[in-house]
Amino acid sequence: MKSTRAVTILISLTLGVGSIPQPAAAVATDPCGLPRGVLRVSDLASRTAIECGAVGRFVDAGDGVPLQVQQPGSSVTLDMLYPNEARTYSLTTDAGGVVTTGVQVVRDRFPDLPGPGACERDSYLLRPYKWYRPWLFRTTKGTALTNGSQADFDAAARRSTANMTRGRNTCGMRGDTAASGGLVGHTAVRGNFVYADGQTTCGNSDGHNVIDAGDLPGGFLDATLAWTCTWAETRHGVTQAVSADIRMNSGDYKWTYDPSRDAACDPAQPPDPDRWRYDVESVLTHEMGHVYGLVNLSAAEDINLTMYPGVRRCTAHMRTLGRGDVLGLRALYGRR
Structure with a gap:
């Protein structure tokens, strides 16, 4: 029996469930009397974001994390990946202006322990959105992470995308799904x-898809490895992703493009935090799983699947998808 434990916390809150008539003069001057700054759940009470003019305002989506109120029929999801934890914050504005926020926290105290093989588990969880066109992204000029080479970073981004779109696995499964996308060049724009x-958070959807690097909040071991923002729209009952950005943490962690050949990752050397490296391709593959609509897994038995958030140092274990990862992509996109 493994001692690894994963804890999932899920909270959902709703802002604005209806409309309370007000005198015309009150509506014209200040319909809801909203305070300045980041709004709380209670600030909208029974009002809608449309009625209160709150579209574009920031709301505490949980744990003090602000997310921007989207246009009616739209949503934004922020995924934060830590070495042994993942957090997801979401905000949805329905067609009537009702705003719903959600929080998912998955923790694992022992991400380095072994577990069932990735081909033994068929677990997956899905987002309410998927892409109906290719996710075509650019990397910000100068993004390199570890060795000053943008070419190496771009190559890792290309491989990570292919890991998802081609469903690369060692389980003997055909991984070719109808998911598509790829790197199409560089941009001066950041995510x-x-x-x-x-606090850092997601902005409004701008129609661009960007992967970059920067210093994310927190210090060593307390900071996130990567953030992903995904924006989606619901039209005529169909929810589709419309843009997504990924940021890798270049300020608090050390990275590698090839753990098997990185001298700092030599297992014969004594443990030393200065030698800890995280595999760029593995982390990007996990984050792209969110972009394409896969949710973090929480069961300890799923520890070797790509969508489990226990990221091991100096290994490339998340590059290759597990059985559940492939099945999740097939459930969303079907097969070619």
Whole structure:
């Protein structure tokens, strides 16, 4: 019996469940009397975001993380990946202006312990969205992470995309799904991450798909490895992803493009935090799983699947999809 434990916390809150008539003069001057700054759940009470003019305002989506109120029929999801934890914050504005927020936290105290093989588990969880066109992204000029080479970073991004779209696995499964996408060049633009109330968060969808690197909040071992923002729209009952950005943490962790050949990852050497490296392709593959609509897994038995958030140092174990990862992509996109 493994001692690894994973804890999942799921919270859902709703802002604005209806409309309370007000005198015309009150509506014209200040319909809801919203405070300045980041809104709380209670600030909208029984009002809608449309009625209160709250579209574009920031709302505490949980744990003090602000997310921007989207246009009616739209949503934004922020995924944060830590070495042994993952957090997901979401905000959805329905067609009537009702705003719903959600939080998912998955923790694993022992991400380095072994577990059932990746081909033994068929677990997967799905987002309500998927891409109906290829996810075509650019990397920000100068993004290199570890050795000053953007070419190496771009190559890792290409492989990570192929890991998802081709369903690469060692389980003997045909992984060719109808998911598509790829790197189409460079851009001077950085990912659509903005500051609100002193915190980094997702902005409004800008129609660009960007992968970059930067210093994310927190210090060593307390900071996230990567963030992903995904924006989606619901039209005529169909929810589709419309843009997504990924940011890798270049300020708090050390990275590698090839753990098997990186001298700092030599297992014969004594443990030393200065030699800890995280595999760029593995982390990008996990984050792209979110982009394509896969949710973090929480069962300890799923520890070797790509969508489990226990990221091991100096290994490439998340590059190759497990059985459940492939089945999840097939459930969303079908097969070619």
